[in-house]
Amino acid sequence: MKVxxxxxxxxxxxxxxxxxxxxxxxxxxxxxxxxxxLDESIEAYDxxxxxxxxxxxxxxxxxxxxxxxxxxxxTLTFSDMERYQTLSEIELIGDELVERIxxxxxxxxxxxxxxDYERYLWAGRTLEQGLRxxxxxxxxxxxxxxxxxxxxxxxxxxxxxxxxxxxxxxPFIEFFREHTLPRLKAIDPDLIGISLTxxxxxxxAFTLARLIKEWKPSVHITVGGGxxxxxxEKLSKRREIWNVIDSFILLEGExxxxxxxxxxxxxxxxLTRISNLxxxxxxQVRRNDQRDPLDIxxxxxxxxxxxxxxxxFSPELVLPLAITRGCYWGKxxxxxxxxxxxxxxxxxxxxxxVADMRVLSEKYKTKHFYLAIEDLPPNMAARLPQAxxxxxxxxxxxxxARLEHEAFTQEVCDAMAKAGCKxxxxxxxxxxxxxxxRMCKGIDPDKSIELVRRVxxxxxxxxxxxxxxxxxxxxxxxxxxxxxxxxxRDAIQEVSVRVFYLDETSEIFKRRSEFDIxxxxxxxxxxxxxxxxxxxxxxxxRREARxxxxxxxxxxxSHFPVFQNTNMLYHELKSHYFLYLAKAGSWxxxxxxxxxxxxxxxxxxxxxxxxxxLLKRALGFDRAEIDQRLSSIDSHTLRPRYQSDLVExxxxxxxxxxxxxxxxxxxxxxxxxxxxxxxCFSAAAAFLLERCDGTxxxxxxxxxxxxxxxxxxxxxxxxxxQSGYFEKESAS
Amino acid sequence: xxxxxxxxxxxxxxxxxxAKDAAAKSDAxxxxxxxxxxxVFKIAPADPKNSFDFEDVADK
Numbered sequence: 001m002k003v004x005x006x007x008x009x010x011x012x013x014x015x016x017x018x019x020x021x022x023x024x025x026x027x028x029x030x031x032x033x034x035x036x037x038l039d040e041s042i043e044a045y046d047x048x049x050x051x052x053x054x055x056x057x058x059x060x061x062x063x064x065x066x067x068x069x070x071x072x073x074x075t076l077t078f079s080d081m082e083r084y085q086t087l088s089e090i091e092l093i094g095d096e097l098v099e100r101i102x103x104x105x106x107x108x109x110x111x112x113x114x115x116d117y118e119r120y121l122w123a124g125r126t127l128e129q130g131l132r133x134x135x136x137x138x139x140x141x142x143x144x145x146x147x148x149x150x151x152x153x154x155x156x157x158x159x160x161x162x163x164x165x166x167x168x169x170x171p172f173i174e175f176f177r178e179h180t181l182p183r184l185k186a187i188d189p190d191l192i193g194i195s196l197t198x199x200x201x202x203x204x205a206f207t208l209a210r211l212i213k214e215w216k217p218s219v220h221i222t223v224g225g226g227x228x229x230x231x232x233e234k235l236s237k238r239r240e241i242w243n244v245i246d247s248f249i250l251l252e253g254e255x256x257x258x259x260x261x262x263x264x265x266x267x268x269x270x271l272t273r274i275s276n277l278x279x280x281x282x283x284q285v286r287r288n289d290q291r292d293p294l295d296i297x298x299x300x301x302x303x304x305x306x307x308x309x310x311x312x313f314s315p316e317l318v319l320p321l322a323i324t325r326g327c328y329w330g331k332x333x334x335x336x337x338x339x340x341x342x343x344x345x346x347x348x349x350x351x352x353x354v355a356d357m358r359v360l361s362e363k364y365k366t367k368h369f370y371l372a373i374e375d376l377p378p379n380m381a382a383r384l385p386q387a388x389x390x391x392x393x394x395x396x397x398x399x400x401a402r403l404e405h406e407a408f409t410q411e412v413c414d415a416m417a418k419a420g421c422k423x424x425x426x427x428x429x430x431x432x433x434x435x436x437x438r439m440c441k442g443i444d445p446d447k448s449i450e451l452v453r454r455v456x457x458x459x460x461x462x463x464x465x466x467x468x469x470x471x472x473x474x475x476x477x478x479x480x481x482x483x484x485x486x487x488x489r490d491a492i493q494e495v496s497v498r499v500f501y502l503d504e505t506s507e508i509f510k511r512r513s514e515f516d517i518x519x520x521x522x523x524x525x526x527x528x529x530x531x532x533x534x535x536x537x538x539x540x541x542r543r544e545a546r547x548x549x550x551x552x553x554x555x556x557x558s559h560f561p562v563f564q565n566t567n568m569l570y571h572e573l574k575s576h577y578f579l580y581l582a583k584a585g586s587w588x589x590x591x592x593x594x595x596x597x598x599x600x601x602x603x604x605x606x607x608x609x610x611x612x613x614l615l616k617r618a619l620g621f622d623r624a625e626i627d628q629r630l631s632s633i634d635s636h637t638l639r640p641r642y643q644s645d646l647v648e649x650x651x652x653x654x655x656x657x658x659x660x661x662x663x664x665x666x667x668x669x670x671x672x673x674x675x676x677x678x679x680c681f682s683a684a685a686a687f688l689l690e691r692c693d694g695t696x697x698x699x700x701x702x703x704x705x706x707x708x709x710x711x712x713x714x715x716x717x718x719x720x721x722q723s724g725y726f727e728k729e730s731a732s
Numbered sequence: 733x734x735x736x737x738x739x740x741x742x743x744x745x746x747x748x749x750x751a752k753d754a755a756a757k758s759d760a761x762x763x764x765x766x767x768x769x770x771x772v773f774k775i776a777p778a779d780p781k782n783s784f785d786f787e788d789v790a791d792k
Contacts (some may be wrong), residue, residue: 015766085780086780088778089778089780094777105766132780221741623778624776624777627776627777627778627779629782630780669778678775678778678779679775679776679777679778680774680775680776680778681774681775682772682773682774682775683772684771684772684773684774685772685773685774687777688773705770705771709771709773712771712773713771713773714775716773716775719775720775723775
């Protein structure tokens with residue numbers, strides 16, 4: 001018996017997810033035979049971001065021409081601007097990206113390089129730019145560190161199926177053919193399990209299933225994972241889905257997957273005997289009975305063997321570990337997480353958790369853990385730290401928790417810090433007691449802030465989740481939340497803000513009239529629709545909620561070191577910030593040593609000379625202005641699709657018709673090969689940069705500028721100097 | 733360098749300082765841009781998605 005468990009793209013690239021290791025451990029503990037784990041998400045990133053593959057993207061984009069033709073135009077439409085943005089960057093740095101993409105991956109995977117912050121920033125930017133180059137080949141599809149979006153909507157099964165055959169816009173067809181299928185053929189599995197957790201995995205997952213069935217129709221493909229809690233019932237109604245898969249496993253996967261293995265191994269293949277299974281018997285969809293949730297104390301330690309652990313874009317492994325399943329609170333009306341894992345809250349014993357940590361730490365040579373749980377329950381918060389200390393474990397970890405004022409005393413917070421807790425993310429949501437009460441959060445905002453200060457005092461980094469646009473929430477209430485956060489920013493390190501979405505599996509959806517939701521807007525073509533736009537009778541409109549969200553993000557950028565300037569640690573959220581935090585030892589240390597470290601002061605050169613490491617490209621339009629316009633259009637468009645900022649074709653056509661075209665204005669794109677940053681210079685600024693050739697003093701550089709503008713020109717030269725554009729040896 | 737503050741333009745009225753004045757100086761500038769210099773000394777980050785999206789990040 002051979003089983004292949006697959007995590008399809010796209011998930012985050014900094015650490016493995018827990019689904020496959022949990023299932024693999026369970027199957028291996030029951031001796032089902034060979035169990036293989038394939039993380040095709042990290043494999044795909046690694047392949048797409050390779051020198052050879054990026055070169056093909058560059059050649060493809062160049063063969064399409066474009067930038068020169070756009071630069072000849074008198075004005076640019078909205079669509080032109082989108083292309084201009086992409087093509088101007090590729091024209092400037094395409095060759096550089098191809099040459100250095102492997103170096104960038106190496107930096108992220110190598111401790112000495114990763115913790116050199118300047119190298120880290122360069123590598124992070126290079127990866128993002130590499131993904132933009134790659135995505136340009138498959139436009140409008142877009143692969144980023146955080147998502148994969150295409151013109152095909154994942155809320156429509158018909159479109160998902162269509163996307164699986166679109167060679168031009170679906171990059172995973174090629175990847176699966178060239179990389180995944182050969183490995184599967186070598187394994188020749190009897191059963192394939194595909195884990196489907198995020199909407200971004202839907203198209204890749206069904207693409208892969210289709211290709212596998214073309215190769216080996218007899219292999220049983222089962223799909224499980226959190227996303228199915230929302231969509232399985234709906235997906236099952238589309239007959240064509242059953243051409244590419246054989247079953248869905250709902251809720252917890254361990255038991256049903258083992259039972260499925262046994263049925264296939266024995267040759268009986270009697271699917272009626274397997275609980276939590278949905279399948280098609282040839283005539284109709286069958287849904288077997290649901291079994292009781294597992295006692296997670298009976299589960300083995302997750303087993304990461306077989307995953308490509310050296311390929312993640314992090315220098316040290318951060319291993320996810322679940323010490324509970326479900327949420328012990330389980331009352332928040334907006335939350336749907338309990339639907340993913342099934343009913344009931346269960347915890348693992350403290351001594352088991354400590355044993356898991358020890359085993360994993362020793363086996364995989366890492367001291368870093370992410371507790372992949374909904375929230376750390378008070379009894380564990382009180383007991384786990386001492387157990388870790390008693391066991392002599394030298395580990396770092398982070399987790400989510402509820403703002404339990406009574407449970408997280410100063411003593412508990414101190415003990416958690418001592419036992420290696422570096423970061424806690426809390427659901428704060430709002431500073432309005434009224435809104436919190438309507439959410440059924442069961443917390444008091446003043447006490448929450450007190451608790452935040454305790455955690456901070458203990459030396460643990462604090463992240464707050466905030467929601468804006470909850471039904472009935474007013475703009476004033478939302479602004480009050482922002483003010484509360486800003487007023488306490490000395491005790492808060494990160495804020496994760498999001499707009500409220502109305503999810504049909506949530507309690508609030510079922511009781512929506514109680515929340516003054518007057519109307520919802522179903523998309524008649526979206527058979528998999530889960531999130532609904534709506535009209536409320538009170539509180540903010542959806543547009544206001546979106547505007548408030550943007551107000552929030554702007555304020556966070558201005559006031560929080562972790563979101564400022566070129567900082568990418570938050571951007572690569574999953575483990576990079578945590579690793580930096582663990583390395584620095586404390587938030588204060590991280591700020592002083594890394595985030596706000598003063599740049600090495602160099603004397604202003606007497607005869608400035610622009611560094612040779614700069615790449616430049618003159619343009620007929622102002623790229624910065626184009627960026628700003630496109631970003632503002634995106635910002636002011638309510639995103640009709642959940643988690644996709646892709647502009648719809650009809651919107652694009654409307655923008656092309658209605659938006660004022662972009663007028664010509666010369667600019668120069670300047671790429672710094674040391675930092676990976678790209679800046680857009682106005683013609684006058686570029687002119688000054690050209691004059692900085694080491695032969696002129698600052699006064700000689702600016703003397704050709706008319707008198708009234710010379711002060712500004714001097715300041716511009718100073719800015720160039722401060723930004724590191726000049727060779728150091730010019731200083732004399 | 734890339735803070736929002738740097739997006740502010742620092743400019744003077746181009747009409748009061750015609751570009752040809754600059755070109756007439758003995759130290760000749762590089763070829764003038766097609767639309768002429770207007771003495772807006774602006775250096776701004778060229779970022780296709782000028783703000784990473786907090787929502788996208790939060791979900792995985």
